[in-house]
Amino acid sequence: MAAPALLLMVAVTVVPVLRTAALSLESYSLSAPSERAFAGLDNYGRILTSETWWQDLAATVVLTVTSVGLEFVLGFALAMAMHKVLWGRQLLRTVVLVPYAVLTVVSAFAFRFAFQPSVGFVGGDFNWLGETWSAYSVIVLTEVWKTTPFMALMLLAGLVTVPGEVYEAAKVDGAGAWQRFWRVTGPCVRPAIVVALLFRTLDAFRVFDTVYIQTQGAVGTETLSFLSYRFLIRDLEVGLGSAVSVLLFVCVAMIAVGFVRAFRGES
Amino acid sequence: MKRRIADLLVTATVAVWTLAPIVWVVSLSLKPASLQNDGRFLPASPTLENYTGLFTNPMFTTALRNSVGISLIATTVSVIVAVFAAYAIARLRFRGNGAVLGLALGLTMFPAIALVGPLFTLWTDLGLFDTWLGLIIPYVSFSLPLAIWLMTAFFRTIPWDLEESAQMDGATRLQALLRVIIPVAAPGVVTTFLLTFLACWGEFLFAISLTSTDQSRTVPAALAFFTGESEFQQPYGAIAAAALMVTVPVVILVLLSQRRIVAGLTSGAVKG
Numbered sequence: 001m002a003a004p005a006l007l008l009m010v011a012v013t014v015v016p017v018l019r020t021a022a023l024s025l026e027s028y029s030l031s032a033p034s035e036r037a038f039a040g041l042d043n044y045g046r047i048l049t050s051e052t053w054w055q056d057l058a059a060t061v062v063l064t065v066t067s068v069g070l071e072f073v074l075g076f077a078l079a080m081a082m083h084k085v086l087w088g089r090q091l092l093r094t095v096v097l098v099p100y101a102v103l104t105v106v107s108a109f110a111f112r113f114a115f116q117p118s119v120g121f122v123g124g125d126f127n128w129l130g131e132t133w134s135a136y137s138v139i140v141l142t143e144v145w146k147t148t149p150f151m152a153l154m155l156l157a158g159l160v161t162v163p164g165e166v167y168e169a170a171k172v173d174g175a176g177a178w179q180r181f182w183r184v185t186g187p188c189v190r191p192a193i194v195v196a197l198l199f200r201t202l203d204a205f206r207v208f209d210t211v212y213i214q215t216q217g218a219v220g221t222e223t224l225s226f227l228s229y230r231f232l233i234r235d236l237e238v239g240l241g242s243a244v245s246v247l248l249f250v251c252v253a254m255i256a257v258g259f260v261r262a263f264r265g266e267s
Numbered sequence: 268m269k270r271r272i273a274d275l276l277v278t279a280t281v282a283v284w285t286l287a288p289i290v291w292v293v294s295l296s297l298k299p300a301s302l303q304n305d306g307r308f309l310p311a312s313p314t315l316e317n318y319t320g321l322f323t324n325p326m327f328t329t330a331l332r333n334s335v336g337i338s339l340i341a342t343t344v345s346v347i348v349a350v351f352a353a354y355a356i357a358r359l360r361f362r363g364n365g366a367v368l369g370l371a372l373g374l375t376m377f378p379a380i381a382l383v384g385p386l387f388t389l390w391t392d393l394g395l396f397d398t399w400l401g402l403i404i405p406y407v408s409f410s411l412p413l414a415i416w417l418m419t420a421f422f423r424t425i426p427w428d429l430e431e432s433a434q435m436d437g438a439t440r441l442q443a444l445l446r447v448i449i450p451v452a453a454p455g456v457v458t459t460f461l462l463t464f465l466a467c468w469g470e471f472l473f474a475i476s477l478t479s480t481d482q483s484r485t486v487p488a489a490l491a492f493f494t495g496e497s498e499f500q501q502p503y504g505a506i507a508a509a510a511l512m513v514t515v516p517v518v519i520l521v522l523l524s525q526r527r528i529v530a531g532l533t534s535g536a537v538k539g
Contacts, residue, residue: 001359002367005352005415012408013374019385030388078281087271088278093529094522095282098289101521103469105487106510110288113295113503121291121308145288150532157533206378209471213491225380225472232384233476245381256376 017249024243030236043243052227053244057251060223063136064204067143071200072193074144075151082152083159100149108213111142132220139221142210147203151196158192159185198259202252224248289514296507303503317508327509329481330489334513337399337485338467341406345414346460348407350452353418358427368419371412379409383476390477397479405473410463417462420534421455458527461520468517486513 027039047053078096085092099107114120115128115138128134162185170180208225215221217230228248231241297313298305305311321327356364386405387396395401425448433443474488484492486509493506521528 001355002352002364005348005411006367006370008348009370009374009408009411012404013377013382014370016382016385016389017377019389020381023384023388081277081281085274085277087274089274092278092281094525095278095285097521097525097528098285098518101465101518102289102514103471103487103510103517105469105471105490106292106514107288109490109506109510110292113507114288114291118304118306119503121306123306145284149285153529153532202376206380208380209487212471212475225378228378228380229383229472229476232380232387238384238388242384245378245384248378249381252376252378 020242020245023238024246026239026242028237028239030238039239043239044247047240047243047247052222053247055220056222056224056227059136059221060205060207060225063139063143063207063221063223064201066136067140067147067207068197068200068204070140070144071148071151072197074148075196076155078148078152079155079159082156096149096152098149099146100153102146104146104209105213107142107146108210111138111145112214129215130219135215135219135221139207139210139214142214143204143207147200151200154196154199155189155192158189158196161192162188194259194263198256201255201259205252205255206248224251289518292507292510292514295503296511298504300502300504317504318512320505321508321512324505326481326489326493327486327512330484330486331513333399333481333483334468334485334487337402337406337483338464340399341403341410341467342460342464344403345407345410345463346418346456349411349414349418349459349463350456352415353422356415356419357422357425367415371415374409375412375416379472382409383472386473387476396477397483399483401477402473402483402485405477406467406470409470409473410466413466414459414463417459417531417534418455420531421452421459425451454527455531458524458531461524461528462531465517465521468513 024043025038025040026036027042028036082089082093082096112129115122117125117127122128126134128138167180167184170184175183206225207223208229211217211221211223211226212229217223217226222230224244225248228241228244231237231244233241235241291308294307294309295303296317297310297315299310299312299314299316302311352367356367382405386401390396390401395404427448429447429451430443433447434440438446469487470485471487471491474485475491478484478488481489490506490509493502493509
């Protein structure tokens with residue numbers, strides 16, 4: 001009974017993925033289809049020696065690290081709050097879900113308009129999305145707003161598994177709040193932390209929607225997903241775009257493997 | 268008492284943080300065209316003209332129809348396939364059991380952009396570019412892993428003894444499934460449907476890459492191509508109104524099924 005699912009996933013995901021890998025070895029542009037030819041690793045060479053790739057990789061890493069870092073800190077605080085708060089708990093758990101339900105495109109527009117000179121309420125004549133670092137800030141803020149609830153819920157799932165008795169026992173034995181946090185809460189929540197960080201990092205690394213709506217990759221905010229999109233859809237450079245896709249996948253796989261290794265190594 | 272005030276303060280802060288952008292979009296959608304550039308947080312003279320304009324704009328109404336149709340069909344197919352797959356994974360012991368879950372997990376990590384290129388060329392060759400089916404197929408494939416994981420997590424919480432004891436009492440296997448298991452699994456199916464729908468409803472990358480006209484463009488993609496009465500003026504109010512029309516119903520749906528959504532989202536994290 002799992003066969004249809006397996007077949008479907010293979011047919012519509014694995015097959016195109018293999019096709020991407022094959023196309024990445026071709027010199028193939030839809031604007032000059034007659035010049036299509038096998039090119040070996042040429043595309044990879046061109047990309048990896050280009051400044052664009054490294055700039056976009058750096059932008060992607062900066063955006064990923066800052067947004068996941070902030071999300072983790074805020075998400076943990078939020079998870080603790082949802083765990084501990086008694087008064088208004090229902091309301092708290094409800095409002096947290098709002099950003100999760102909002103479309104990424106919609107939140108991207110909301111923040112873009114808010115920071116737009118003369119339109120937005122943030123104020124001033126400063127063109128936030130016109131300068132690299134301020135544009136980064138707006139993109140990160142948007143991502144953090146949208147995805148912190150997801151992080152918080154994952155962490156909350158870990159927090160509720162902390163056994164109350166152990167916690168009480170530590171208290172009786174004279175462990176301070178800080179010690180209890182590190183010795184009892186920490187280890188119990190760790191699996192949830194790893195899963196939450198892994199999911200969010202992989203997601204953040206592929207950031208596309210927010211960048212598309214807010215800057216179109218201008219002022220140094222082009223991410224690897226956007227680079228791939230630009231090659232494939234705008235410039236119709238199928239070979240180059242496919243190679244970027246494959247490289248992006250390699251990065252994502254490396255992050256995933258790194259996470260699993262680090263987690264195993266620790267425990 | 269102190270505790271109470273601190274708790275309420277925390278809740279209020281979080282509420283302001285999560286709701287402010289929504290209130291801002293509502294405010295923008297209520298501003299008349301002449302006052303879109305006033306930079307105020309709240310509208311000085313609220314009007315509904317952006318909303319009335321929206322429903323006479325064929326670009327929005329067709330996009331809305333596309334969004335509803337494509338998301339519903341893709342979600343339905345995805346959930347049906349996932350229910351069978353998850354039932355098999357959770358209930359029956361067969362070889363390749365782990366392979367399905369492993370493949371599903373691997374696919375969720377895969378960058379969607381890697382599918383855009385081959386699908387773009389393939390769809391052009393097959394005549395699926397800019398059609399409903401051209402979006403439904405990738406939507407099913409990218410939402411299937413999530414649906415399988417969610418359904419498997421739900422099925423694993425079902426006490427299967429119930430099914431066996433029903434059979435002991437003389438029910439056939441099918442009866443046991445229909446009478447005992449399906450009612451227990453129904454909430455799980457509903458949650459999976461909702462979360463899958465949410466993913467399809469907000470999808471953007473395929474929607475802008477695999478469509479080119481109103482024929483199949485969904486609302487998220489249409490929003491990116493919205494232009495006002497004049498080409499040079501950004502229709503902030505219209506975009507805000509359209510954004511709310513596709514957001515508010517979904518937010519209400521999520522809030523109504525809050526408990527289940529939270530359980531569904533966190534079911535994976537607990538097991539680590």
